[in-house]
Amino acid sequence: MLDLQISPATENKAIIIGGSIAGLLTAQVLTKYFDRVTIVERDRFPEQPEQRHGIPQAHHVHVLLIRGQQILEQLFPGIIAELADLGTPIIDSVADSLWLTFNGWTPRFASHLTSCASSRNLLEWTIRRRLAANDQIEFLQAAQVTNLLCNSNKTTITGVRVSFGKEPEAEILANLVVDASGRNSHTPEWLEELGYKSPQQTVVNSFLGYASRWYHPPEGFQADWQVLLIWPKPPKDTRSGVVYTVEGNRWIVTLAGVGRDYPPTDEAGFLDFAQSLRSPIIYEAIKDAQPISPIYAYKRTENHLRHYEKLSRFPEGLIIVGDAVCAFNPVYGQGMTTAALGALTLDECLSKQLSNQSNTNLIGFPQYFQKQLSKAISIPWLMATGEDFRWPTTEGGKPNLISKFMQLYLDRVLLLQADSAEIHQLFLEVMNLLKPTSALFQPHIVMQVLKQIINPRPQSDKFTDRENIPKYQPSVTPNIMSR
Template structure:
């Protein structure tokens, strides 16, 4: 049971709703500015890196991009070494990854583009263990936030009310509340209860679904690669797959299909789907591998953006971060890294706020943070929805002229990727959020695209 009275009222307190990765990274940033950070989580956390009920998607491939790993090490120095101690593989994405893109297999060569690959459960558990060692942090488990507390004028959030499932409730006061509860965030209805508007929402859905299974590497299997990625090809080749190595000498294999072309969850159907991809290499790798799990399906993959930055007013003392604001189609692997960028943005905003306000007040922080976060979200949102708009089955609006022109240009870039080490490396740098998408429009790349378009037009005119 949580007792809010055990902490003195003079402490600066913050609450984070949700103990997933976005919430954990947010809490780590808040330890720089608050005396007590309470993480309220509806699950009970396992003592080991195991599956928990609230994260069904943890059964599937989770990629923490290079920029995300850099931020993780910045927030928790030494954490990548801890992951290495668990036997997590290290992947050089230009030499160890076989990537079948729009126009064939990408070239392979050495580079500095490397990451450690691990399961979502190990990553979250490692972060949570580091955070739990901080005496400023308190975990309140098996608890559901039911409403926001506010001052009498409802201009400021002053904490949350929590239910513990046995009809016991408690009020937890705070100077700042951060909602990191994910796609199912209830903040829109909580805002309405306080007399505020709920945010506009944009949903772009390509109706992608995927299924995953865990395998032990086949005995004596020694390929010249560590991971396989077989991409779809719009508008007709809807199927894709990824074989991803993690700790424990295991593979996670995730198969996906766009436009409700969902992979089956029975063994024969799963293998047939793998064999039907643009290359059968994933099938060849797993057909004799030992399965370590059943086959898990996941279909909640729509891009979902809540426009808090557009609200005319927000109560003070309330912030939103991670999937509570913007959830991406997971197939593009942007979610965890964007959450990490959001945590850095929070750090920057709090630092500016407290340097500008000598008395430490947080007035104006809510709107300013949501506006800054919207800038961080804009690039990955455009990348994710832009790719989803390539499919005729996608619902949720239509691409405007600029988006269509950008799609056509990037399609030409991706065609060049199979024959150009330079473009493949740049593609991976953008994908890993090390460079902005505008890097694709640099003069050297633009000239290559122009030459290719002219060559294609000449061939078609013959």
């Protein structure tokens, strides 16, 4: 066994397992506290913003919520402008989106909700390029972590064992090991091997499947939108779709079906599925567009939460972040932003812990951090699972009273949203994790919801009428349209 001393033994080192979004954001935070941060990634990173094996999800639409975007900019100042320079459309989430929700088209007006619409590969590559310019960061590629190392009495994780394929395995030592290896993380088994309990797990599965294809818009195509979004309508209309404009004048078209209503991956079936959505506008946009990729499917979409915060015994020197702790149904676009919230939480926790102690003393840190992280995850988790419980086919529990109440309340808010610019904007702020859900319970909104209950707006199928598709209205501001 080779003891790979990548850097001098006196250095204060951290190792991150996995060089995807959670691993990269965590690395940036750790450079504040560690001399050296080594990212161990089993893939070889492409030189250009291209697909790699470990991130099959990059074929599909990846929305970075605005809260995530803010954190990204905080960690890497100037990165949004850099993405824009690389061709990423910077869009107004309201004005540039044509969006059919449960109860109709949403209004369109100029808002402050600016969103950066890049492909997942470009986003990851841009962050990686920033990190590569930092001497404290070291990338160990084509290197798969096969186990954790620990001290003789198994109280502290001291590093990782790494396999380089045909080469001999190596042991890399570190003061802190971070597992950012995603949904398929092996930490639960590794902990058991060391005599610890593995964490309880909660899985809520709506059996959603994606199929995605990339296109160039039809020649001469003119539209006043950058994003087309057709929601499903529980409990019966299980199908949804999105057209998302990314760099290089490309559309990523992702179709989705809940309750095992998986979209087909053959050309005719894909188009038929698009045509069967609640509005045919996606089909109409793509039928003459030029496909530039195969059709990719994805079905591992269950919400999966590992409760590390509940373990009463936990080794020192190890923390777990990103999808390895909590992976979401991707349809709500929360994974990368929650990873970013986790990176901020780590920064706050390390700053607090190390303000009292010497830099080498992280005793008790893992349990403290996992508890704080679980708080940061709780809201996105409730939002995702609460929505998934709208479907009778969802497995993994039942909505509790709070979830049921939230569903009923949100139904009313969504009804109002179709007519009120103010409520639409507020709803988007909550969805983008910019405001807490409590913002939807401000007295004047509750009043409007109550009015709506007493005097319900008839639910019509007006959304299928062509003339009801909203045009961008530059003159509308959020309080003009609200009732």
